[in-house]
Amino acid sequence: AQKVTQAQTEISVVEKEDVTLDCVYETRDTTYYLFWYKQPPSGELVFLIRRNSFDEQNEISGRYSWNFQKSTSSFNFTITASQVVDSAVYFCALTPEGAQKLVFGQGTRLTINP
Amino acid sequence: DAGVIQSPRHEVTEMGQEVTLRCKPISGHNSLFWYRQTMMRGLELLIYFNNNVPIDDSGMPEDRFSAKMPNASFSTLKIQPSEPRDSAVYFCASSRDVQSLQPQHFGDGTRLSIL
Numbered sequence: 001a002q003k004v005t006q007a008q009t010e011i012s013v014v015e016k017e018d019v020t021l022d023c024v025y026e027t028r029d030t031t032y033y034l035f036w037y038k039q040p041p042s043g044e045l046v047f048l049i050r051r052n053s054f055d056e057q058n059e060i061s062g063r064y065s066w067n068f069q070k071s072t073s074s075f076n077f078t079i080t081a082s083q084v085v086d087s088a089v090y091f092c093a094l095t096p097e098g099a100q101k102l103v104f105g106q107g108t109r110l111t112i113n114p
Numbered sequence: 115d116a117g118v119i120q121s122p123r124h125e126v127t128e129m130g131q132e133v134t135l136r137c138k139p140i141s142g143h144n145s146l147f148w149y150r151q152t153m154m155r156g157l158e159l160l161i162y163f164n165n166n167v168p169i170d171d172s173g174m175p176e177d178r179f180s181a182k183m184p185n186a187s188f189s190t191l192k193i194q195p196s197e198p199r200d201s202a203v204y205f206c207a208s209s210r211d212v213q214s215l216q217p218q219h220f221g222d223g224t225r226l227s228i229l
Contacts, residue, residue, distance in 0.1 A: 047218070
């Protein structure tokens with residue numbers, strides 16, 4: 001069975017601080033995919049990134065970066081120089097290859113204060 | 115490009131009534147998913163379709179819930195009869211290709227309140 005744990009329920013920082021959201025997963029599959037989604041206050045779910053289990057390269061997209069470490073089953077997300085607009089609930093999710101069943105973590109509510 | 119379109123955005127109804135949620139996936143996407151989001155259980159997959167065929171409905175809570183996809187551009191999730199514990203946000207999502215694990219794109223959700 002697959003499981004995703006986001007231990008940080010809520011994080012609050014001041015604007016311009018860097019913040020890292022943790023994600024730890026469990027799976028017995030050798031091939032799987034990891035995702036991050038953002039849910040802003042308006043409620044929609046916005047896709048941020050997909051990573052497959054064979055690609056452990058870190059990825060950077062503007063102020064966003066992702067650190068995938070298979071050895072520790074973690075897929076952490078860092079926002080550099082945070083902004084108020086980054087305030088949202090962020091979900092980490094997992095799915096095995098060949099299956100479309102996204103298993104979501106409980107989410108981390110991130111609040112960026114001006 | 116138009117995203118996944120869900121209707122209604124909000125629904126308030128009394129328990130016992132039938133509720134129908136609607137979804138139009140992104141054109142060209144052949145997989146469609148229904149999720150439910152609650153405070154207690156988070157985001158849960160209810161059912162998903164590939165090429166209009168239900169593939170996995172193991173997440174459907176009980177017989178009161180049913181989902182259909184009569185064609186590639188429309189799906190419904192029906193609750194009959196509805197109960198207060200069904201109150202949640204229901205999301206529909208679609209993706210292009212189940213084999214290549216293209217990301218799922220979500221609609222804005224339907225916020226359902228059963229009184």
